[in-house]
Amino acid sequence: MKRPTIADIARRAGVTKSAVSFALNDRGGVSAETRRRILEIADELGWQRSSAASALSHGRAGAVGLVVDRPARTLDQEPYFMQFISGVESELSARDVPLLLQMTADQEAQIAAHRRWWAERRVDGVILVDLCVDDPRPAAITEMGLPAVVAGGPDGLGGLPGVWDDEEAAMRAVVGYLRALGHTRLARVAGLRHLMHTVVRDRAFEGTVEYTDYSGEAGAKATRALLTGPGERPTAIVYDNDVMAVAGLGVARELGIHVPGELSLVAWDDSTLTRLAHPALTAVSVDIFDRGVRTARRLLDVIAGGNQETGPPAVPELVPRGSTEPV
Amino acid sequence: MKRPTIADIARRAGVTKSAVSFALNDRGGVSAETRRRILEIADELGWQRSSAASALSHGRAGAVGLVVDRPARTLDQEPYFMQFISGVESELSARDVPLLLQMTADQEAQIAAHRRWWAERRVDGVILVDLCVDDPRPAAITEMGLPAVVAGGPDGLGGLPGVWDDEEAAMRAVVGYLRALGHTRLARVAGLRHLMHTVVRDRAFEGTVEYTDYSGEAGAKATRALLTGPGERPTAIVYDNDVMAVAGLGVARELGIHVPGELSLVAWDDSTLTRLAHPALTAVSVDIFDRGVRTARRLLDVIAGGNQETGPPAVPELVPRGSTEPV
DNA sequence: CAATAGGGGAAAACCGGTTTACCCCTGGAG
DNA sequence: CTCCAGGGGTAAACCGGTTTTCCCCTATTG
Numbered sequence: 279m280k281r282p283t284i285a286d287i288a289r290r291a292g293v294t295k296s297a298v299s300f301a302l303n304d305r306g307g308v309s310a311e312t313r314r315r316i317l318e319i320a321d322e323l324g325w326q327r328s329s330a331a332s333a334l335s336h337g338r339a340g341a342v343g344l345v346v347d348r349p350a351r352t353l354d355q356e357p358y359f360m361q362f363i364s365g366v367e368s369e370l371s372a373r374d375v376p377l378l379l380q381m382t383a384d385q386e387a388q389i390a391a392h393r394r395w396w397a398e399r400r401v402d403g404v405i406l407v408d409l410c411v412d413d414p415r416p417a418a419i420t421e422m423g424l425p426a427v428v429a430g431g432p433d434g435l436g437g438l439p440g441v442w443d444d445e446e447a448a449m450r451a452v453v454g455y456l457r458a459l460g461h462t463r464l465a466r467v468a469g470l471r472h473l474m475h476t477v478v479r480d481r482a483f484e485g486t487v488e489y490t491d492y493s494g495e496a497g498a499k500a501t502r503a504l505l506t507g508p509g510e511r512p513t514a515i516v517y518d519n520d521v522m523a524v525a526g527l528g529v530a531r532e533l534g535i536h537v538p539g540e541l542s543l544v545a546w547d548d549s550t551l552t553r554l555a556h557p558a559l560t561a562v563s564v565d566i567f568d569r570g571v572r573t574a575r576r577l578l579d580v581i582a583g584g585n586q587e588t589g590p591p592a593v594p595e596l597v598p599r600g601s602t603e604p605v
Numbered sequence: 606m607k608r609p610t611i612a613d614i615a616r617r618a619g620v621t622k623s624a625v626s627f628a629l630n631d632r633g634g635v636s637a638e639t640r641r642r643i644l645e646i647a648d649e650l651g652w653q654r655s656s657a658a659s660a661l662s663h664g665r666a667g668a669v670g671l672v673v674d675r676p677a678r679t680l681d682q683e684p685y686f687m688q689f690i691s692g693v694e695s696e697l698s699a700r701d702v703p704l705l706l707q708m709t710a711d712q713e714a715q716i717a718a719h720r721r722w723w724a725e726r727r728v729d730g731v732i733l734v735d736l737c738v739d740d741p742r743p744a745a746i747t748e749m750g751l752p753a754v755v756a757g758g759p760d761g762l763g764g765l766p767g768v769w770d771d772e773e774a775a776m777r778a779v780v781g782y783l784r785a786l787g788h789t790r791l792a793r794v795a796g797l798r799h800l801m802h803t804v805v806r807d808r809a810f811e812g813t814v815e816y817t818d819y820s821g822e823a824g825a826k827a828t829r830a831l832l833t834g835p836g837e838r839p840t841a842i843v844y845d846n847d848v849m850a851v852a853g854l855g856v857a858r859e860l861g862i863h864v865p866g867e868l869s870l871v872a873w874d875d876s877t878l879t880r881l882a883h884p885a886l887t888a889v890s891v892d893i894f895d896r897g898v899r900t901a902r903r904l905l906d907v908i909a910g911g912n913q914e915t916g917p918p919a920v921p922e923l924v925p926r927g928s929t930e931p932v
Numbered sequence: 933c934a935a936t937a938g939g940g941g942a943a944a945a946c947c948g949g950t951t952t953a954c955c956c957c958t959g960g961a962g
Numbered sequence: 963c964t965c966c967a968g969g970g971g972t973a974a975a976c977c978g979g980t981t982t983t984c985c986c987c988t989a990t991t992g
Contacts, residue, residue: 281724283948294972299950309970326724330660331948334977339657341705341727348691360687364675367708371718376727378668378703381694391698397608397653400668400703494877525881532883550821554852556859610978621942626980636940658978661947 282323290319302327333399342370342577343378343401345388347408356492356521357549358566362429365570366405373578385410389418396424403581405429405573406438409474427577429569431474433588439580441573441588445475448562448594449482449516452544455596456514460605461542465512467500467522476518479546486512490522497522501529505541513605514542520551523559527601538603548597557600564594609650617646629654660726669697669904670705670728672715674735683819683848684876685893689756692897693732700905712737716745723751730908732756732900733765736801754904756896758801760915766907768900768915772802775889775921776809776843779871782923783841787932788869792839794827794849803845806873813839817849824849828856832868840932841869847878850886854928865930875924884927891921 284298291298293312300307301316308316333339344366346359363379370377378401382388392415395401403425406415416436419426428440456464464485469476471489480487488503490496497517504512517523523545530537537543537557545552548563576588611625618625620639627634628643635643660666671693673686690706697704705728709715719742722728730752733742743763746753755767783791791812796803798816807814815830817823824844831839844850850872857864864870864884872879875890903915 285948295949296951296973297971300971303950307970312970324724326721328661328948329725329727330657330666331977332950333657334655334661334979335948335950337977343703348694363706364708367675367706371707371709374721376670376705376707376722379690379694379706380698380703381691382698394653394701395703397651398656400656494881498881521877528881528883550848554821554825554855556855612978622979623943623981624941627941630980634940639940655978658947659980661949661978662980664947 282320282325283328284325286323287316287320287325290323291316337399339399339402341376341378341401342574342581343380343392343395343404344407345380345382345391345404347384347388348381356519357551358519358547361566362407362570362573365567365572366574367570368567369571369574369578375578385414389415392419392424393422396422403427403577405577406431409435410472411474411477412472413474425577425580427573427580429573439576439588441569441576442591443564443569444591444593445478446482448564448596449479451593451596452516452562453482453484455598456516456542456544456602459514459542459602461514462605463510463512464514464516465504466516467497467504467518467526469518479518483516490518492519492522494521494525497525498529501526502533505529505533505535512541514544514602516544516546518546520545520547520549520559520561523561524551524555527555527559538601542602544596544602552599555601560599560602561597562594563597565592609647609652610655611652614643614647614650614652617650618643664726666726666729668703668705668728669901669908670707670719670722670731671734672707672709672718672731674711674715675708683846684878685846685874688893689734689897689900692894692899693901694897695894696898696901696905702905712741716742719746719751720749723749730754730904732904733758736762737799738801738804740801752904752907754900754907756900766903766915768896768903769918770891770896771918771920772805773809775891775923776806778920778923779843779889780809780811782925783843783869783871783929786841786869786929788841789932790837790839791841791843792831793843794824794831794845794853796845806845810843817845819846819849821848821852824852825856828853829860832856832860832862839868841871841929843871843873845873847872847874847876847886847888850888851878851882854882854886865928869929871923871929879926882928887926887929888924889921890924892919 284295288295288298297308298316301313302320329340367377380391382391392404406426406428407430409428409431416438420437426438428435428438430442431440432442433440466483466485466487468487468489469492486504488500490500504515515526517526523543527537527543530541535541543559545559545561548561552559552561611622615622615625624635624639625643628640629647656667694704707718709718719731733753733755734757736755736758743765747764753765755762755765757769758767759769760767793810793812793814795814795816796819813831815827817827831842842853844853850870854864854870857868862868870886872886872888875888879886879888
């Protein structure tokens with residue numbers, strides 16, 4: 279009653295293990311008739327390839343990994359990460375490739391986790407997320423020879439392939455849009471200062487910037503600072519995610535500042551939250567799920583040693599709603 | 606420059622592979638002196654145990670799995686799942702046990718995924734979440750002999766150990782609290798009808814119930830139905846998660862119904878959202894992260910064949926805030 | 933002092949596939 | 963008719979640990 283091995287199949291079929299292996303892997307060396315018989319028996323016995331044995335012999339783990347810093351992004355409050363992972367998974371599970379997930383406290387631990395996974399041959403490749411400026415990870419990963427793809431980084435960063443959207447262009451579009459509405463005093467509630475995401479958007483933004491940790495609380499606090507601080511009040515605020523934008527909307531209401539009459543708000547990352555708010559929030563619609571899909575696909579390509587080509591980055595689209603208005 | 610194996614260590618130390626294996630696994634059979642030398646060389650060479658090889662020989666994968674139905678719960682909108690997984694991970698990564706994650710379309714696919722993982726010996730055990738009434742999974746898992754723990758189910762369900770909180774008692778507390786405030790017409794915006802979570806809460810609730818898919822949209826719609834439907838309007842609504850409660854609050858405002866003056870609201874799952882709302886929402890505070898920790902710990906115990914004991918279930922606590930008031 | 937237990941380690945089998953080397957047999961080319 | 967290529971398959975090595983078997987040598991016991 280123990281699980282069947284190829285030796286069992288071989289015995290039943292009256293051939294050797296090698297013949298069975300050839301048949302199961304669709305390689306030459308067995309006649310069509312024998313192959314058919316072997317596959318039939320394998321099916322009948324309910325045979326499943328032992329991942330350990332096959333990983334040991336041909337050195338492929340058949341799995342990919344993803345390590346995330348838990349505290350860096352406040353994962354449990356942002357839909358972002360779940361959407362990304364859903365996208366990754368949808369691509370991976372279609373090809374029966376398991377995803378190893380781990381959360382770590384910092385980048386050192388993250389590199390250590392990668393190193394261990396790779397040394398133990400638990401994964402064939404990994405996805406890197408939340409890249410920072412001067413991020414030590416790409417270099418470390420490259421050095422250990424671990425195949426990887428950077429999600430949210432330009433292609434070729436640290437020698438690694440990347441999958442990204444042109445957020446700089448998107449931010450330029452947002453700024454252009456607000457200027458067209460007549461806004462001149464722009465402010466922004468950004469995410470973590472050292473993240474590439476943030477830096478890229480910084481490059482295209484013009485105005486006051488408050489940095490946060492992406493949480494609703496931080497968004498509220500930053501908004502309060504911008505609206506009640508010294509100097510002239512901004513007439514438009516751009517948020518780096520949806521949660522903070524909604525929190526900011528709450529603060530405006532609390533301060534008796536009418537949106538969009540006296541203040542226009544723009545959210546990054548479109549979601550239920552932005553649509554459900556009153557007024558509904560103008561948002562930059564980023565297809566995060568799709569980004570996950572593309573990242574996973576790219577990684578599998580890299581692992582297969584396949585084509586390294588990549589199309590032009592997508593430009594997230596601005597979706598105007600009720601939270602923005604001409605001055 | 607290839608990675609070192611125990612054979613390399615053995616050669617350098619002038620002993621056999623077996624001696625090295627004994628030393629590395631802290632088992633008798635080698636002298637303290639030899640053991641020290643071996644460990645030193647292993648360290649020097651940067652040796653790491655190949656998970657494939659060791660899984661193959663002693664039949665343990667050293668990993669656990671978690672499969673979730675993607676559409677069932679709207680994962681990308683609920684913080685619930687991320688918090689749970691964070692808890693699971695925090696326990697697992699402390700013991701260097703990787704987590705395999707997969708998302709599937711339905712329960713059939715989920716069982717298939719479990720079966721494959723188990724057959725391929727990719728995992729030593731799995732965590733089951735989102736149990737339904739007449740859920741086919743526990744029986745299937747038990748039958749294939751796969752160690753598992755049910756998160757959010759009573760202990761012993763389908764022969765599997767479970768980790769859960771006494772949500773029935775919590776719901777009784779909520780109902781008691783609202784009654785004490787003088788509310789007699791209670792309503793509830795519940796989650797998916799067939800989920801155990803929902804059924805358990807159903808048992809302790811008295812009043813009208815609208816079922817949803819946990820999304821903000823559905824919560825808004827259900828609230829609208831309850832507040833504008835025929836018959837007398839409820840004076841208090843209990844929501845099965847925080848996202849819907851916040852959406853419901855928006856609907857009340859939209860309809861010009863004052864909270865808490867004319868309507869009291871209670872959210873399940875406390876979070877930033879409930880605290881940030883205006884008014885802040887009275888909520889049932891469930892420590893989901895901790896539930897993840899307990900679940901992972903229990904699973905590791907089960908895999909180790911260890912103690913099956915479990916303490917009494919925790920009772921989630923009611924945190925009164927500004928959204929509830931006497932009638 | 934002989935008998936014996938047991939510590940230290942070598943040798944080899946084993947886990948379940950994968951891959952290489954090689955052999956036999958048949959059919960077509962020269 | 964002989965030579966050779968190649969299809970079909972067997973036998974065995976291999977991947978990197980783990981575990982069992984067995985042997986030698988020393989220290990303890992009666």
